[in-house]
Amino acid sequence: MLSLAVRILTNPFILISLFITTIISIISWACKPTLVPKEIPWVGKPRSRIFPRTTASLLCFFNVRKIFDEGYRKYSQYGKAYIYPSYSGPPEVIIPRCDLPWLLDQPETVVSSEALQRDLMEGQYAFTDPQLLQFPFHSHILVRYLTRRVACLLPDIWDELQHAISTTWGFNNVEWRDICVWDNMMSIIASTSNRMFVGKPLCRNEDYLSNAIAFANDVTLSVTALSLVPSFLKPLLGPLITLPNHYHYHRTARHTLPIIKDRLMHMRRKQFDPTYKWTEPNDYITWHIQQAMSENIGEELDPIRIARRLMPINFAAIHTTALTITNAIFDIFSGPNASFVVESLREEAERVYAECNGHWTKDAAAKLLRLDSALRESMRLSGFLTRSVFRKVVSPDGLTHPREGWTIPQGAWVAVDVISTHHDDSIYDFAGGYDPFRFSRPREEALSTTSSASNTPPPSTPQDSTCDSASDKDEVLWLKNQGMVSTSDTFLGFGAGRHSCPGRFFVAHELKMLLVYILINYDIEPMAQRPSNMWFGTNILPDMKATIRVRRRKGASPEDV
């Protein structure tokens, strides 16, 4: 296999073709018109007169952090937009956070998130069927069903987490075991997410999961490769570069197609005969079929289309969640205060778990204020995003700024800087440090005041308290907005507005319950130092080789109930 690859790569014809393709790519890249208004300043543009914008784009891969720092300091802080040169797509207009409400107010006919996703994710090639991102039915399903169904999913999520964690962390309460956090979290998150997408037993099938994960990796790699290919070569190279994506999709489809066909058969029978005795499972496949039937969209009832739709949702769910929990574990279990932080989180986990007797409900999970805060704080400090709320200008008239007067032309990309906002000391006290209870302190204080002011038992969450005046209402709203799933112009980890992440309610429950399970059942040796995150272009990645030492706790049950 290796010698075949070497022979192919050293073939003079292949080498010459690669060389010519590279030259054409660079020339077409250099000559591409830049779709940004002249009035907006560039950051990271060199003084050189030869192709300064192209040079800026080429160099920016190595300078992303510096560029966002400089852009924020010079422009965003003063309410001005600037241009980030981008090495992988067109230059982006980075708008200041004070303009976020204005961007979010724009109709879909002026700025589009879906059009942006198609460009950004190379929707024509990367997901095996261009229709998937052309008409993102799967996103509509998640928006419509996932948030409303989270409560009924909690027992399944808990069951899956118990199984996934205990089979990999083990039951040995004497010996310590080394766990590679990233690999382990990828597998736990893949099975838990798939419990909600395809149900049991497929969510535990190694072959299915490894191919779903491989597909998500293929998308990341092929999107990066395709972003460097000039448009006119994409029809030729797109299908070649995405061959692994097709291969891994087909490997997953061998498992999903029989389940989808069976589900379609039952749901059709039930549609025609409501007395038909069969209870539909509560998962993505059911929601998809239900919605496609009620809207009468024939092509969305094609089993192959449904099997393909499972790929972008796996892609959207697995890496994002695994990155988030890996960072949270590094943040919680390292540093000088780790023991205090862990004990405080464990006290909450044990108390809430005992109160609900292991039967998770939304109300019970809402009491996990400290865990919620520790996760949100980790997303703020160590999140993987540099920018968010990406939109593409689709109106032929462009997008005109009411105050500054510039017009961004059709086709240009707009985004908001997340990394600098999340690290701004004027927004967050000591923004550079991990303060796990930053968001729970005020909520716990409000709870203790409410409960000591009345003789009635305290409400389960601050938002349940009654409010007498407008300022009380503001206070209650402010407290509610400290929760992990709340989006705002200062917390952009899940985006903002009508396209903000529809998976965030699921994720918040999943990750809080994951931490409850490990805190109650395992001792985790604090890490002397937090493993450093690494910048790879615009991606901020945790150390994927770092390990933690874990051991089943002495009092924990010897097996899961």
Ligand code: HEM
């Ligand atoms: C911690 C984990 C996650 C993070 C940090 C995250 C982050 C994001 C962000 C930043 C966006 C873009 C929002 C915008 O443009 O304003 C987004 C969109 C989206 N996410 Fe997530 N996500 C996570 C987990 C999930 C999960 C588990 C699912 C599916 C179950 C999911 C499904 C989606 C979908 C379908 C969209 C597109 C929404 C639309 O365009 O209307 N995400 N996510």
